[in-house]
Amino acid sequence: MDMQTLLVAGLAFFAIAGLGFAFSGGGDKASASKRAKQLAETGRVDGKTADPNVIRRRQTQDMLKNLREGEQKKKKSLVPKDIGTRLKQAGLTISPSIFWMMSAILGVSLAAVAFLTAPPSVSNTFLGEGARVIIAIFAGIAGFLGIPRWVLGFMIKGRHKKVTNQFADALDIIVRGVKSGLPLNECLRIISVESPDPLRTEFKIITDGISMGQSIPQALEKFYRRVPLQEVNFFNIVLGIQAQTGGNLSEALNNLSQVIRSRKMLREKIKALSSEAKASAMIIGCLPIAVMVLVYITTPAYIMELFYKPMGNLILLIGVGLMGLGIYVMRRMINFDF
Numbered sequence: 001m002d003m004q005t006l007l008v009a010g011l012a013f014f015a016i017a018g019l020g021f022a023f024s025g026g027g028d029k030a031s032a033s034k035r036a037k038q039l040a041e042t043g044r045v046d047g048k049t050a051d052p053n054v055i056r057r058r059q060t061q062d063m064l065k066n067l068r069e070g071e072q073k074k075k076k077s078l079v080p081k082d083i084g085t086r087l088k089q090a091g092l093t094i095s096p097s098i099f100w101m102m103s104a105i106l107g108v109s110l111a112a113v114a115f116l117t118a119p120p121s122v123s124n125t126f127l128g129e130g131a132r133v134i135i136a137i138f139a140g141i142a143g144f145l146g147i148p149r150w151v152l153g154f155m156i157k158g159r160h161k162k163v164t165n166q167f168a169d170a171l172d173i174i175v176r177g178v179k180s181g182l183p184l185n186e187c188l189r190i191i192s193v194e195s196p197d198p199l200r201t202e203f204k205i206i207t208d209g210i211s212m213g214q215s216i217p218q219a220l221e222k223f224y225r226r227v228p229l230q231e232v233n234f235f236n237i238v239l240g241i242q243a244q245t246g247g248n249l250s251e252a253l254n255n256l257s258q259v260i261r262s263r264k265m266l267r268e269k270i271k272a273l274s275s276e277a278k279a280s281a282m283i284i285g286c287l288p289i290a291v292m293v294l295v296y297i298t299t300p301a302y303i304m305e306l307f308y309k310p311m312g313n314l315i316l317l318i319g320v321g322l323m324g325l326g327i328y329v330m331r332r333m334i335n336f337d338f
Contacts (some may be wrong), residue, residue, distance in 0.1 A: 083152075088226055090155040091198055099148065107144030114139035159198050160229055164264065166199040167231045171257040178250040184239075185210060202227060217243070231260050274334055281330040288323060 083096045115136035170191045177187035188210070192203035202223060209219040220236045238256050242249050295303045306312035 086152055086156060089159070089228075090152055091159050091201065092155070099152075103144050103148040106147065107140040107142075110143035110147075111136040111140030160227060162197075163199055163202065163227055164229060164231055164260075166195060167229075167235075168257045168260045168264070170195055170199055170203070171235070171253050171260070175250045175254045175257065178253070184216065184249070231263070234259070277334045281327075281334055284330070285323070285327050288319070 083099055087094060087096065087099060115132055173191055173194070174184070174187040177190060178184070182190075185207070188203055189207050192200055192207045194200075195203065205226075206219045206223055209222065210216060214222075217236070217240060220232075220239060224232045224236055234256055238252050239249075241247075242252055292303060306316045
């Protein structure tokens with residue numbers, strides 16, 4: 001068989017394959033995607049109205065998307081950007097000026113302690129006597145900006161956790177009160193008296209605001225700004241919908257109570273499933289520090305090479321940077337947002 005025959009056979013094969021692709025719907029994909037795009041944008045295909053169920057489904061998806069985007073924007077707007085708001089969320093009654101004054105005292109104290117207790121061996125580094133000053137500066141920054149904010153964030157997180165654990169019981173009080181014929185204001189007052197702190201304090205602020213002339217939606221909106229939790233947002237949405245459309249308030253709040261308890265169970269389940277990863281991350285993060293301490297106890301001259309020589313300082317700096325990066329990555333991997 002000569003080359004010309006092979007060439008003709010190859011061209012015939014590609015021609016037949018192209019015809020088969022064309023007739024088997026190769027162009028239908030483009031037209032199908034075009035019709036899907038028309039349906040998504042206008043709800044009509046080639047000038048004809050699509051199935052009403054499809055249009056209704058599309059409208060529902062758009063509404064849910066808008067609600068999700070609105071909630072995300074609202075959640076971002078509620079992120080506290082000033083110390084005063086964070087102090088309120090932590091349940092502290094001190095003013096921001098007192099907080100900054102206490103932070104400054106702590107920073108100066110830590111800087112002085114770090115400067116006075118720094119070992120004389122740090123002066124043998126390539127920084128010389130300036131190493132003690134640099135250590136004192138870093139200690140002062142940590143005491144002024146780092147430790148107080150960390151403690152404040154820890155207090156806010158703990159207070160929010162207590163509110164979350166107590167909120168379902170508070171909803172049950174409202175459900176039983178509404179079923180027995182009590183008005184909503186009276187149910188809120190009972191929670192402000194009978195519930196434990198910090199929920200009692202928050203509902204006391206709500207009832208005081210209502211007695212001063214605020215409407216229930218306004219008081220609950222301020223409550224959500226003080227305690228920006230999804231459970232509180234759900235409570236506000238349920239009461240807002242019930243106020244606009246009516247309906248059985250006790251049944252709606254009872255369902256919300258069950259949802260909140262289900263979220264709590266899911267949270268505990270996620271915590272249990274991720275406990276192994278968290279323990280591994282803690283061990284991996286603490287292992288290098290523990291090894292350095294043990295080596296310093298057994299052979300201090302061996303480990304102090306990292307502090308005496310410039311190359312050792314560079315290696316130590318790189319190691320600290322890599323450790324920080326590793327801890328950040330592990331933190332992101334085991335931190336679940338739900």
